[in-house]
Amino acid sequence: MSMQDTASSGVALWRLVADGIERGIADGRFAAGDKLPGEMEIAETYRVNRHTVRRALAALAERGLVRAERGSGTYVEAQKLAYPLRSRTRFSEIVGAGGREPHGRLIEATDDIATRELARELGLKTGAPLMRIEAIRLADRTPICVSTTWLSAERFPDAGAVFAATRSMTKLLAHYGVRDYRRGATRITAGIVDATDASRLDLALGRPILVVDATDHDLEGRPLLTKHSRFAAERVEFLVENG
Amino acid sequence: MSMQDTASSGVALWRLVADGIERGIADGRFAAGDKLPGEMEIAETYRVNRHTVRRALAALAERGLVRAERGSGTYVEAQKLAYPLRSRTRFSEIVGAGGREPHGRLIEATDDIATRELARELGLKTGAPLMRIEAIRLADRTPICVSTTWLSAERFPDAGAVFAATRSMTKLLAHYGVRDYRRGATRITAGIVDATDASRLDLALGRPILVVDATDHDLEGRPLLTKHSRFAAERVEFLVENG
DNA sequence: CGAAGTTGTCTATGATAATAGACAACTTCT
DNA sequence: AGAAGTTGTCTATTATCATAGACAACTTCG
Structure with a gap:
């Protein structure tokens, strides 16, 4: 004093x-x-x-x-977002639970062709037509992650336009009649942000990212979509249930 | 620290x-x-x-x-309440200005008959029907004063019930259409608390009180009510404007 | 009166708070 | 490269905070 x-x-x-x-x-x-x-x-x-x-x-x-x-x-310093990893985690719920305002924005939606790995994840044949959606998710005004999502172009026609309107993957699936879904095995790795993602995440070059690969299934176990997400490591921490 | x-x-x-x-x-x-x-x-x-x-x-x-x-x-130390004496002083305003919480509580409301002195103050005839309201006023949880108020029972029917609900003499008058009022001449004397008031004011026997007699008038000068208030002298000090 | 308990005042010591000035180390922009 | 602006670190000084011990002055009660 x-x-x-x-x-x-x-x-x-x-x-x-x-x-x-x-x-x-x-x-x-x-x-x-x-x-x-x-x-x-x-x-x-x-x-x-x-x-x-x-x-x-x-x-x-x-x-x-x-x-x-x-x-x-x-x-x-953006306070780290606590991100629990469960089979039924929804980004909007997680962000909302932290008292912050969730946002989603479509960056790009393009046609794609299934590689052998993508085909295996989605239960399709190699070369099957896919929709690739590039999106960014924010809490309040802070970018949290960019994610690339692949869906079957045959099962989900015009998925890009629907996501652009709803800004939510959950709502997109609901639009095609999928009431509920669950996350399968989730792989988590880490890496260094590349120039494209650095710009999108408003992150300095050379900073670490958390990379999450996951596939969502409907309640019958059929694969719906597969995702490749890159999180700004300094803005999020994943929580895994023990026991 | x-x-x-x-x-x-x-x-x-x-x-x-x-x-x-x-x-x-x-x-x-x-x-x-x-x-x-x-x-x-x-x-x-x-x-x-x-x-x-x-x-x-x-x-x-x-x-x-x-x-x-x-x-x-x-x-x-019961902090003395600075009580400015003006023609438009309202207890709640005075207490609130001191950063304390004003309260009012009805002790008793009974029918009464105008004595000659009360009749003169209120502009009525001796023996006119009156309502007598016994009330206590507090700042935070400290009793400041008990006051006996007389009003014309004809002009203010059921005044006791209204005061019990509003806990404020100003609001009581507003209920009967009196938008504004002013205090006439105020007489201040001092005395020793009696047993009844000592109990109500939570005051030891033998301690001094300030006694205030005043009559409130509407803007046309017609008397509305007359009051006989007993203040715990150690908890209040009256301020009179000089000049 | 005398003992016990209370607040008032004094000296002393060490740690913290706040100010002041100077310079180093680093980033950003021209 | 250079200037300007930024944070980091150092020394130094003064005032306040907190603790410790001792004793005086006073009140209350037996």
């Missing part, structure tokens, strides 16, 4: 500054990934010493709310 | 102690006039040094919440 200038309140100055910045993050004045004002500028707005601001930022950084980058600035 | 024992929270220890005691006063664990535990005892319950407790008590004393008596103890 400074208490050299104002009456002693019993609350340290750096705490007041930290609380002020945290409020700014909470109410959206500073969004995830945003750059905070410089330490000097913050010091001036709160009328305190720069070191006091650094004390406040250090407290926020320790809690993972902000991240300082030397020479560049201090950034709001 | 101690920060010698626990992780630095940015809030001073004495502040935590002071807040704890203030909460105790606010929620009634320590009532007005009560003796607080000794400084040593408080220090033990909060596991801090006695000097830290003294710092907390000093902060509370400066705000008028407690009062230390050397050799005896520290007592909860």
Whole structure:
């Protein structure tokens, strides 16, 4: 507590500054990934010493709310999205449960041909006609993952247009009469983001990604679609049930 | 902030102690006039040094919440309510301006007959039917005053029931179409509390009270009601405009 | 009166808070 | 390459926070 200038309140100055910045993050004045004002500028707005601001930022950084980058600035750290891996996980439910607003956006929908591996996953013959949907999912305004989805073009005609309208894979399947579905075995690996995904995820080159490959089946066990998703590793953590 | 024992929270220890005691006063664990535990005892319950407790008590004393008596103890000081005397003072506004929560409670509503003095104040004939309302007013949970109000039973039928529901004399008048009113001449005297009022005000026998007699008029100058209020002198101070 | 318990005041010590200035190390942009 | 702006680190100073011990001054009760 400074208490050299104002009456002693019993609350340290750096705490007041930290609380002020945290409020700014909470109410959206500073969004995830945003750059905070410089330490000097913050010091001036709160009328305190720069070191006091650094004390406040250090407290926020320790809690993972902000991240300082030397020479560049201090950034709001997107809080990691807890992503439970179960057979019935829906992205919108997961994001909503975290109190954030889920969004989906279609990047591209193109025709494709089944490779031998895709054909095996989907229970089709090699060379069968497929629809390939490239989409991005966000929580609030933060990109979480990009995913490539393949569906049978014969079973789901015009799937691209339907996804563009509904922005949800669950709703797309419902449109074709699939009331419920379950996720089969899920493979998780890690890698480094490529240039295309880096741009889409608003991620710096060289940063790690989590790669998830999974196939969804209907309740009779017939494969519906197979997915290849790339998650920004710094924005998500997967939770696996133990027991 | 101690920060010698626990992780630095940015809030001073004495502040935590002071807040704890203030909460105790606010929620009634320590009532007005009560003796607080000794400084040593408080220090033990909060596991801090006695000097830290003294710092907390000093902060509370400066705000008028407690009062230390050397050799005896520290007592909860009923903070005196600043009560400005103007022609348009409303109890709820005064209490609310002090950051406290105003309450009103009906004690008793009975039929009465106008004495000669009451009749003169209210512009009625001696023996006219009146409604007599006995009520108590509180700030937070502290009784401030009990007042006896007389209204014309003919002009304000069932006034007792209306006051019991609204708990506010202003709202009662509004219910009968009186949009605004003003206070006439106010007489202030002092006396000693009697047993009945002592119990209602939670006041020790023999303590002083401020007695206020006033009559409220509508904007045309017609008398609406007349009041006889007894204030706990140690909990209120009247402010009169100078100039 | 005398003992016990209370608040008031003094000195002392170490840790924390806040300020101030200077410079290094790094990033970004021209 | 260079300038400007950013965070990181160092030294130094002053005020506050918290603890510790001792004793005075006072009240209450037996």
